Amino acid sequence: MSTVNLIRNPLTNRGTAQTSEERTNNKLYGLIPTAVESLEQQTARCLEQVRSKSTDLERYIYLSNLRNSNNTLFYRLLMDNFEELVPIVYTPTVGEACVKFSHIYDPSSCDGLYISIKDKGNVRKVLDNWPYPDPDITVVTDGSRILGLGDLGINGMGIPIGKLSLYIGAAGINPLRTLPITLDLGTNTPAHLEDPLYIGLRQNRPGEEEFYEFLDEVMDALSDKWPNLIIQHEDFAGTHAFGLLNRQRNKYSMFNDDVQGTGAVILSGLINAFRETGIPLKDHRVLFLGAGSAGVGVASQIRDHFIKAGNMTLEEARDHFWLVDTKGLVTFDRGDKLLEHKTIFARSDNNGQQFKDLESTLEYVKPTCLIGLSTQGGVFTPKIINRMAELNKKPIIFPLSNPLKNSECTFEAAMQNSECRVLFASGTMFPSYTDPATQKVYYPGQGNNMYVFPGIGLGAILAQASSISDDMIYTSSVALANTLTDEERASGLLYPRLCRIREVSTKIAAEVIKEAVKEGVAKNQEVIALVEANDEAKLISYIESKQYNPTY
Numbered sequence: 185m186s187t188v189n190l191i192r193n194p195l196t197n198r199g200t201a202q203t204s205e206e207r208t209n210n211k212l213y214g215l216i217p218t219a220v221e222s223l224e225q226q227t228a229r230c231l232e233q234v235r236s237k238s239t240d241l242e243r244y245i246y247l248s249n250l251r252n253s254n255n256t257l258f259y260r261l262l263m264d265n266f267e268e269l270v271p272i273v274y275t276p277t278v279g280e281a282c283v284k285f286s287h288i289y290d291p292s293s294c295d296g297l298y299i300s301i302k303d304k305g306n307v308r309k310v311l312d313n314w315p316y317p318d319p320d321i322t323v324v325t326d327g328s329r330i331l332g333l334g335d336l337g338i339n340g341m342g343i344p345i346g347k348l349s350l351y352i353g354a355a356g357i358n359p360l361r362t363l364p365i366t367l368d369l370g371t372n373t374p375a376h377l378e379d380p381l382y383i384g385l386r387q388n389r390p391g392e393e394e395f396y397e398f399l400d401e402v403m404d405a406l407s408d409k410w411p412n413l414i415i416q417h418e419d420f421a422g423t424h425a426f427g428l429l430n431r432q433r434n435k436y437s438m439f440n441d442d443v444q445g446t447g448a449v450i451l452s453g454l455i456n457a458f459r460e461t462g463i464p465l466k467d468h469r470v471l472f473l474g475a476g477s478a479g480v481g482v483a484s485q486i487r488d489h490f491i492k493a494g495n496m497t498l499e500e501a502r503d504h505f506w507l508v509d510t511k512g513l514v515t516f517d518r519g520d521k522l523l524e525h526k527t528i529f530a531r532s533d534n535n536g537q538q539f540k541d542l543e544s545t546l547e548y549v550k551p552t553c554l555i556g557l558s559t560q561g562g563v564f565t566p567k568i569i570n571r572m573a574e575l576n577k578k579p580i581i582f583p584l585s586n587p588l589k590n591s592e593c594t595f596e597a598a599m600q601n602s603e604c605r606v607l608f609a610s611g612t613m614f615p616s617y618t619d620p621a622t623q624k625v626y627y628p629g630q631g632n633n634m635y636v637f638p639g640i641g642l643g644a645i646l647a648q649a650s651s652i653s654d655d656m657i658y659t660s661s662v663a664l665a666n667t668l669t670d671e672e673r674a675s676g677l678l679y680p681r682l683c684r685i686r687e688v689s690t691k692i693a694a695e696v697i698k699e700a701v702k703e704g705v706a707k708n709q710e711v712i713a714l715v716e717a718n719d720e721a722k723l724i725s726y727i728e729s730k731q732y733n734p735t736y
């Protein structure tokens with residue numbers, strides 16, 4: 185076999201960085217242009233090429249091809265230009281890439297596993313085909329709820345790939361030890377089923393029983409083949425996301441990024457916002473618009489913070505929350521049969537009064553904090569924002585619905601109607617806002633799970649955690665909040681700057697490891713000894729020594 189495979193294989197390819205000696209020894213002399221370049225020179229060329237493209241989708245395609253031709257170069261470029269390139273390899277451009285995945289698919293790529301429902305009964309055999317070393321972590325999706333884009337079927341593969349690129353860039357997981365998986369259970373979206381270029385199964389999704397049987401088989405096969413594998417569930421449709429989490433979380437080392445990761449990031453932003461208001465936790469009143477499973481999931485994570493940090497009982501903590509759905513304030517006596525998850529926060533202290541909408545509930549509750557998970561674009565009207573700003577010196581407003589058209593308000597609207605006093609984080613990425621009066625530029629917080637999942641996964645891998653507990657997730661949230669520097673705080677930020685993501689992920693990993701050891705779920709003896717020695721600096725250097733750095 186010709187040694188040309190050295191430059192065809194993305195794991196070994198160095199292109200023009202091969203020395204002339206290597207070129208001669210490997211019979212590659214003459215196959216590469218004359219100049220011998222450094223990784224930095226190669227990176228500069230790639231950056232110029234990325235920037236020369238006219239659309240973000242073209243940039244995405246270029247970067248995917250680069251990843252598939254030279255891993256080191258791709259990850260060096262990503263790490264050195266994280267803030268510029270994350271919106272391309274990750275949200276929002278990855279969403280567009282998923283929608284068009286079957287059209288932009290590169291037939292030479294081989295960077296993940298596709299496991300179809302037709303493989304039911306034989307999943308283990310598919311896993312046995314994975315040609316790379318044993319993975320440390322996998323991100324698994326079934327493509328059923330990709331971002332806010334709905335059921336994309338097999339086209340969802342862009343998400344596990346994008347999330348794992350962040351694991352590698354942000355947390356320093358070795359790319360050779362990451363495994364993107366898309367489960368192809370068909371799709372219920374006619375546009376994909378009818379698309380002549382669609383590359384997945386052309387059938388509708390199976391019923392509940394078959395779904396859970398298949399998912400149990402997949403999880404059993406993964407943990408049987410790779411006992412230390414950390415499994416991240418991503419972009420499963422709501423009820424399945426919660427259903428799988430409840431069913432599988434104690435049995436496997438798994439977490440759901442959309443439920444737990446997103447919740448942890450929102451809580452982290454709130455912890456910093458609460459600090460910024462100067463109001464003690466016991467005096468905060470949190471009003472939620474949206475009482476679906478996502479709203480209740482996030483509210484529960486915040487409630488647990490009130491219990492832990494505010495020394496409250498479950499009942500005391502719960503009393504700081506009011507949930508509004510399409511019928512108004514959720515109360516026990518409003519006359520409709522509440523779905524079970526809504527009863528967790530239903531109020532019983534309303535003395536028979538009912539509040540039919542957000543505006544009247546706002547007057548009744550006088551919240552310090554308003555959170556939207558309603559998917560109703562624009563419902564945080566200028567009037568609502570104004571009222572929050574009248575009630576609070578620093579109103580906390582988090583419109584968390586995605587994508588843009590579903591966002592409860594924009595950053596601009598929140599700033600304009602609060603005299604720029606709002607403490608803001610959103611689900612959608614908004615541009616900065618310049619106050620016309622002072623020319624001061626303000627930056628919105630984005631409550632994206634990318635701030636925590638790389639650190640949670642890295643911590644769980646290094647601890648060899650046998651499961652991922654609520655407290656490990658909670659710890660990641662507090663750790664993220666604590667990484668905010670004085671300078672970032674003074675600039676009005678609720679989350680650290682992305683250029684510090686490596687350092688942030690390392691700190692989160694350290695706290696996750698400590699919690700795993702404390703709870704007895706860590707299996708890595710070396711890490712257990714380090715935590716028991718109580719030497720923070722040694723733990724951090726241990727983590728750093730395990731991190732991947734793209735160099736030749």
Ligand SMILES: O=C([O-])CC(=O)C(=O)O
Nearest residue numbers: 275331332419442632633
């Ligand atoms: O991927 C993202 O940007 C955040 C996320 O998990 C989702 O929206 O499903």
Ligand SMILES: [Mg+2]
Nearest residue numbers: 331418419442
């Ligand atoms: Mg997601």
